[in-house]
Amino acid sequence: MSQISLEFETESAPSTKTDITVIGAVSSSDGPRLHAIEGFESLTDMLTNLGVSGSADALSRVVLPDSPSTVIAVVGLGREVTADALRGAAGAAVRQLAGIASVRFAFPLTDHADVIAVAEGAALGAYAYTQEKGMSERTSPVEAVTIVAPEPLTADEAKRVVETARAVHLVRDLGNTSASALTPEVFADTAVDEASDLPITTRVWDVAQLESEGFGGILGVGRGSERGPRLVKLDYSPAGATSHIALVGKGITFDTGGLSLKPASGMMGMKYDMLGAATALATITAAARIGINTRITAWLCLAENMPSGSATRPGDVLKMYGGRTVEVTNTDAEGRLVMADGLVAASEENPDLIVDVATLTGAAVVALGKRYTGVMGNDESAAEVVDIADGVGEKFWRMPLPSELRSALDSDVADLVNANLSRREGGMLVAGHFLSEFIGTRTDTDEPISWVHLDIAGPGDNGTSTYGYNGKGATGVTVRTLLTLAERHAGA
Incomplete structure (x- = not known):
């Protein structure tokens, strides 16, 4: 049974404290639109060329143009940013990033319900069934998630999510x-x-x-x-x-x-x-x-x-x-x-x-x-x-x-x-x-x-x-x- 740790921070710039940072992209008729906190603006005009669609469940790994050693994961949110979309996107990202120990979410979260949704999605997505694997490779789920949020979850809220x-x-x-x-x-x-x-x-x-x-x-x-x-x-x-x-x-x-x-x-x-x-x-x-x-x-x-x-x-x-x-x-x-x-x-x-x-x-x-x-x-x-x-x-x-x-x-x-x-x-x-x-x-x-x-x-x-x-x-x-x-x- 997988168990994940949740942490929260208010820092808005790209971070090297975790293995990979996840930002979002919204799908629209005019092409994908960045959905991220400050610090990722250099990706704004490059999403299409990088193969980012913004479609739900889609995940692309890219590097920051001004920091080529920094790998970013861009996950699709679909056409509308809702709590359900954030929950699904967080889960899709963590699920597809299995094998990486720690992930940081840098969505612009202002609603407390959205913070809970991201935490829920990430915790639900951090799962792998490997108990009956024999000689084939076992990929471990993400173990630690950090969420950038102006208001972190209380201890009781975090406990409920976990x-x-x-x-x-x-x-x-x-x-x-x-x-x-x-x-x-x-x-x-x-x-x-x-x-x-x-x-x-x-x-x-x-x-x-x-x-x-x-x-x-x-x-x-x-x-x-x-x-x-x-x-x-x-x-x-x-x-x-x-x-x-x-x-x-x-x-x-x-x-x-x-x-x-x-x-x-x-x-x-x-x-x-x-x-x-x-x-x-x-x-x-x-x-x-x-x-x-x-x-x-x-x-x-x-x-x-x-x-x-x-x-x-x-x-x-x-x-x-x-x-x-x-x-x-x-x-x-x-x-x-x-x-x-x-x-x-x-x-x-x-x-x-x-x-x-x-x-x-x-x-x-x-x-x-x-x-x-x-x-x-x-x-x-x-x-x-x-x-x-x-x-x-x-x-x-x-x-x-x-x-x-x-x-x-x-x-x-x-x-x-x-x-x-x-x-x-x-x-x-x-x-x-x-x-x-x-x-x-x-x-x-x-x-x-x-x-x-x-x-x-x-x-x-x-x-x-x-x-x-x-x-x-x-x-x-x-x-x-x-x-x-x-x-x-x-x-x-």
Whole structure:
């Protein structure tokens, strides 16, 4: 897990204290425009000839004409200088400058929010997954970042930036790990280790305990694997907290589709099917390190979906935790089965809000592409989460739960089916309906508990593409939104 140090200075001239200084360029119809503090004016009329475009993510290394030994990196900001543009540019620069120990940002920052954005982007971009490299070269991420700013971040602000990046990097590390190395048991042990030095209590259900307490969804998905499933609960309850958010994360450590077997090409990337559980773990541990005064419980629903003689068959009926029965029509619609158990368990504690995070449906990728998180919910909390995401620079999109699609889950032999093979329309939305069936009611009002579903099947991993502060593989999307949500509830 990468860790970066942040420093701030008010000096405006080019500096030799760090290995390389980063300045910006803005793209326009008249060509690139310099975006830098004083001291770099000699580059103003040379940007085009130097190959600088100002396009987002573009990075060029140049030398100062009046100081040929001084190497400068010019990163593109796109057409408009916003906090999001600065965050993305800082991340893109640090990501592409991997192998260099220290970087200095010399953007003209006058807004404090922009300083935070640059710090966030740099910290998020300082990541590399090298744990499974053998003989090939390991390139280390940038270790130290200095930001020129008239007003530096406070100690608390800097801590939040660093701990948020640490949480995002934890998700990336877990997601990028080979599935053979990250089994449900190993994931559970990792969660306990991550929480061990924090004010978080943990409980792990093994196979025997899951059986004795009736967690039929998690067991049904995991029983085809030699690597048994687990359920992990983490509870962060700071003194004086008046609000409680429950996070439920899908943790399929590898998804073959079970007996409804995926094609070989469809299995590539299925090690990322546990990113929801990784997100829940990273969010609760970061909240504890930062000291957010909101109670958070995290439920990690962990299983490996494999085909074997003991695997769940299409047509089998599973009795979920809480008593509802599900006819399994497609063993490749497994994430909703483990999530159902977690949602019921989370509901029993009567939280103010349940947020589930899951790489749930391929339909979400078809509808929203690879950069947008699909958001569903049963009240205005979904709109609140989308608003928070907009503010922190994550792309969320609110989706409906049309009542006419609920009938797709009707079963002749059980309470509901997990998938309808004869109706392809609205697959992401039907999956949302399935999850909503397992949200409990509040004990004080008898109304449904506020619930938000985040489908990260698209943005959870980048595959082999890169942009901004996101490299190849797992991204850690939604962690920053969920931490801000927890902070907002602490002040409610």
